[in-house]
Amino acid sequence: MDGARSAIETAARASYGRLIAYLSVRSRDVAIAEDALSEAFAAALRTWPETGVPETPEAWLLTAARRVVGHDTRHQRVRHAALPAIELAYEEAMTRTSPEFPDDRLRLMFVCSHPEIDAGARAPLMLQTVLGLDAARIAAAFLTSPSAMSQRLVRAKTRIRESGIAFETPAGNVLTERIADVLSAIYAAYGVGWDAISGADSGVRGLASEAMFLARLTAHLMPEQPEAKGLLALLLYCEARTAARRDASGVLIPLTAQDYRLWSRDMIIEAEGLLTAASRFGVFGRFQTEAAIQSVHVQRAVTGITQVRALVHLYDFLCSEHPSLGAMVSRAVVHADDGRPQEALVMLDELPPQAVRTYQPWWCARAHILEHLGRADEARASLVSAIGLTEEPGQRIFLSRKLDAISGV
Template identity: 50%
Template sequence: MDARRVAELAARNSYGRLVAYLAVRSQDIATVEDALGDAFLKALSSWPQRGVPDNPEAWLLVTARRRLIDMARRSQTHAKALNILNLSGVDSAENLEEISFPDERLKLLFICAHPAINVNIRTPLMLQTVMGLNAAQIGSAFLVAPTTMGQRLVRAKAKIRDAGIPFGLPQTQALPDRLDAVLAAIYAAYTTGWDTVLGGDPSHKGLADEAIWLAQLCGQLLPAEPEARGLLALMLYCAARRGARRSTTGDYVPLSEQDTDLWSQSMIQRAERELHQASIYGRLGRFQLEAAIQSVHAQRASTQHTDWETLAQLYSGLIQLVDTIGARLGHAVAIAQTQGAQTGLDLLDAMDIKTVQKHQPYWALRAHLLAQLDEQPAARQAYAMAIGLTEDPAIRKFLMAKAQSL
């Protein structure tokens, strides 16, 4: 593997860990990100000539730390910053293979959920600092222009620095108040590039695995919080179908056509246990309901059919808890299955077109229902919209085939 590819993988796999570890010690997220950016650039120029180090992550950590020290020496917080960084236990680039450091990502997630941070920017902030997504990716997920999202993120990081927000886990009694934002960010990271309605693959498998791991940590930190277990169950159900979402030739396979023998039953069983444990507390929440929806789909492996009536009821309840585009589309699918395509289409027509104009699953579902109603010109137009909004080549190929079949 060439040096550039190794650096890219290190950036993807290590960015969140490195940011969290250094930010907790320097207490300045933006400066840490600048230092890490310089470290990655240095890796791209150095590794091709000198070879890739045995421990790329440690090399980046040491290099970024040195850059932070250089920056601190030119700042008014020179002494304080140096004292913090010198306590990090990473004092030289010798014996890099021996360097290890704790994963502070969960701590940074709860820091970003501090009450002083605007509620609307907490999840985007976590996605950038902990998961390493850029402003364009986050802006696309939240239907916000990249420049606007970038400005909001800069202001949020400055707020953390200037307000002196403590870089540590809050007291136990304060954790539940921040949990919703943390869980929302973890789930947003899991679904980045992944279409819950169409059932597409995560574009970043590693990011999905990291999200599951972080959800497990949340459950361990707050074992009596049912939504943490609900989120973990939800992601496990979805991850269990990973091997069935592509054919042997790489073609996209929708959920309704997936071979259930390819689903991971051990993962589904683990999800069922988590969902059951969550239900014991008697506090129903969004992620528990979404997990219950996936549980119904998982039952097709044993019953050979999908209980659309139950799904319609669950989606109706979900909309009452959290009225999202995804929940409304899922409800429309279930209603179309139980009451006919026209009824499902009526639900789509009732949605605000401004909110779904650039939402690919909306147009894909609309095209599907129009095709069922034999409204071919309108179906072609909807498929064209969906195809234009699709980034995944396999899903684009699938939609193009559907459109051509008309």
């Protein structure tokens, strides 16, 4: 897709998301809001690339939606439930004095990532409602069948309706936790296989640009929340390395071997700025920590070396406050690189065997540490497991080359 077309699609998705949020908040029913707008949105995606984005995009969509819902008998249910909200939104759009249509998307994101919603459905739900992505595309990114994903989304929307989840921005002491849920869902949308920091260069792409959109949106809508800035910074650091991540034939290049001249300077500068702004709030959290880890890695572009000791401290902190399998595995690797391979191996072996047996980054880490310890045969065996568990041809080739290199020992 060319740049202009993609900008128009982004504009259409932004207006769509605003309207879905507006209608959902007022009808308290996400499914009905989607039904009301689906044909208008499809029409916008079809015609706007030819005509350009209309001056008042929300009014355009609402006019189209009113026409469809008002005349088409298939929309009986929508007419009763959403038509009043559509009329209200239409009035709002036609008479608004502020340059932007009211934005309730943050409330919608809190609903999508509500604890009442199954954790695996939160990111898909957000992508569908806030961005209007279709279930098939979401299903592919999350490696599930389109029909199973559709069912999951329908169930989640039924749950929203039936459990009466409030369409409100949470307040008080649950706010921090609920923000973490929103940010985790966006992080999940960024991609499967990216859950580990060391795996942040693994190459299987999820919905990177869509997740960036959501991260930007949350950082914009919650300017006083440092973790929202932290997540956006984290994603920018990861995106900044896209061009350096593979060689011309698609073979993976690990972070420490990447040509930093290929990293995006603009994205890194923006990320550093966000991280600094976040730190001024004096509340350190998971995403700021993960972003800080990435910041240490990109310092190599300036200093020429990677500050392993700084990574050790950050990972120790991350694992004590927000332990995850990915973080624990990465922590072991930096401890090995800091001269403690024996301790690092113990860290890996203490992780639950059931969880790590099919966790590819664990086998990569194990091979790396065993190689440090000069245990070539075991390193090779772990590498073979890592090769067998990867989904990505570029990584398969990279690891196979490593395997050949170790066999020379």
